[in-house]
Amino acid sequence: MEYAKLGNSDLTVSRICMGCMGFGDPGNGQHSWTLDEEHSRAVIRRGLELGVNFFDTAIGYQSGTSEQYLGRALRDFARREDMVVATKFLPRTQDEIAAGVTGQQHIEQMINTSLKNLGLDYVDLYIYHMWDYETPLYDIMDGLNRVVQEGKVRYIGISNCFAYQLAKANALAEREGFAKFISVQGHYNLIFREEEREMARLCAEDNIAMTPYSSLASGRLSRHPGETSRRLEEDSYAKLKYDATEEQDNVIIGRVAELADRHRVTMTEISLAWLLTKVTAPVVGATRMHHIEGAADAVKVKLTEDERAYLEEPYVPHRLVGVMAQNTPEAAKGQHVWSVGNQRKAGNRKYPQSLPKGFRRRTGWKA
Numbered sequence: 180m181e182y183a184k185l186g187n188s189d190l191t192v193s194r195i196c197m198g199c200m201g202f203g204d205p206g207n208g209q210h211s212w213t214l215d216e217e218h219s220r221a222v223i224r225r226g227l228e229l230g231v232n233f234f235d236t237a238i239g240y241q242s243g244t245s246e247q248y249l250g251r252a253l254r255d256f257a258r259r260e261d262m263v264v265a266t267k268f269l270p271r272t273q274d275e276i277a278a279g280v281t282g283q284q285h286i287e288q289m290i291n292t293s294l295k296n297l298g299l300d301y302v303d304l305y306i307y308h309m310w311d312y313e314t315p316l317y318d319i320m321d322g323l324n325r326v327v328q329e330g331k332v333r334y335i336g337i338s339n340c341f342a343y344q345l346a347k348a349n350a351l352a353e354r355e356g357f358a359k360f361i362s363v364q365g366h367y368n369l370i371f372r373e374e375e376r377e378m379a380r381l382c383a384e385d386n387i388a389m390t391p392y393s394s395l396a397s398g399r400l401s402r403h404p405g406e407t408s409r410r411l412e413e414d415s416y417a418k419l420k421y422d423a424t425e426e427q428d429n430v431i432i433g434r435v436a437e438l439a440d441r442h443r444v445t446m447t448e449i450s451l452a453w454l455l456t457k458v459t460a461p462v463v464g465a466t467r468m469h470h471i472e473g474a475a476d477a478v479k480v481k482l483t484e485d486e487r488a489y490l491e492e493p494y495v496p497h498r499l500v501g502v503m504a505q506n507t508p509e510a511a512k513g514q515h516v517w518s519v520g521n522q523r524k525a526g527n528r529k530y531p532q533s534l535p536k537g538f539r540r541r542t543g544w545k546a
């Protein structure tokens with residue numbers, strides 16, 4: 180395993196971050212394909228053996244059960260001080276807004292619940308999961324700064340935002356003397372490269388670490404077009420992200436397969452080796468031993484400049500999809516596709532029945 184500093188922080192992270200969205204009670208949240216606790220623990224343990232020390236979860240993953248499984252496994256298998264644990268909080272709900280809960284109070288409640296789920300005194304990285312148009316930016320940054328001051332959070336990161344939003348947030352933090360975002364978790368992989376327009380440049384200039392999610396396009400960059408899996412069949416949210424551009428993406432996926440044959444490695448290794456040339460640490464979803472083993476192997480694969488250019492050449496710009504397609508003030512008022520399930524104050528409405536108004540039209544999603 181290789182290690183790197185996470186942006187402007189003292190955190191040293193493995194260059195592969197284990198994504199924990201696939202861990203959690205499958206009957207209690209957005210995804211039907213998640214692993215129960217016993218199997219989650221086995222994958223986490225294998226990751227630790229391979230040198231992974233960076234773990235990404237969220238209160239929104241299977242109603243907090245992902246946090247619970249991860250926390251218990253790390254307590255049993257690892258030393259806390261060697262680990263870098265990241266979790267995420269969600270925007271204020273309409274119910275909280277109606278009840279007068281401020282952004283600061285919301286963040287305090289969310290971190291307290293996450294720490295309880297994880298069984299930890301602090302998290303290393305607390306991530307603003309998606310932009311909250313309903314809450315003043317000052318309140319978010321002040322709320323985050325307070326939990327840093329209290330010692331519940333070491334550093335803060337952001338996810339699913341435009342570069343201008345991150346730049347604005349950090350400018351406000353600088354002006355007020357608040358903690359600044361040190362990392363960004365955007366959607367970035369070989370078949371979805373919109374982060375290269377502005378985000379990558381901002382991060383390079385300000386030493387903000389990029390730790391992208393869906394680094395294998397939820398499995399599409401790991402297998403030949405046409406090959407399938409349970410997740411590929413059942414993950415309707417990933418279908419929403421990739422189905423519309425399947426034909427053009429398959430050209431790139433074909434090139435990944437070609438280079439994998441040439442290097443005698445897996446497609447996963449080629450796809451991640453490319454991303455490792457662009458970012459600090461991709462977040463890789465692992466629900467099997469061989470997933471995390473393949474990801475760890477990718478760190479050893481080095482691509483030539485010509486090979487990188489060959490992989491990049493067929494890309495054409497994509498429409499924003501997934502959470503970024505909802506990064507608008509209008510969508511923020513609607514029902515979203517995530518929830519904290521039974522940890523939420525309001526009822527848990529399940530995707531896809533809870534698609535916000537106009538979501539299908541905006542994103543081109545087909546049932």
Ligand SMILES: NC(=O)c1ccc[n+]([C@@H]2O[C@H](COP(=O)([O-])OP(=O)(O)OC[C@H]3O[C@@H](n4cnc5c(N)ncnc54)[C@H](OP(=O)(O)O)[C@@H]3O)[C@@H](O)[C@H]2O)c1
Pocket residue numbers: 197198199200201235236308338339364391392393394395396397398399401407408409410411445447462463464465466469470471472473474502
């Ligand atoms: N911030 C956000 O809004 C956000 C959104 C999404 C995800 N995330 C984070 O990012 C993580 C990863 O997201 P993701 O699961 O969508 O994306 P991913 O890493 O692109 O895809 C994971 C899938 O890739 C396949 N895979 C992984 N390693 C493999 C290997 N070595 N060989 C063959 N196939 C392999 C598996 O597919 P099969 O199961 O089909 O075999 C696995 O389920 C999540 O766990 C979560 O922590 C964050």
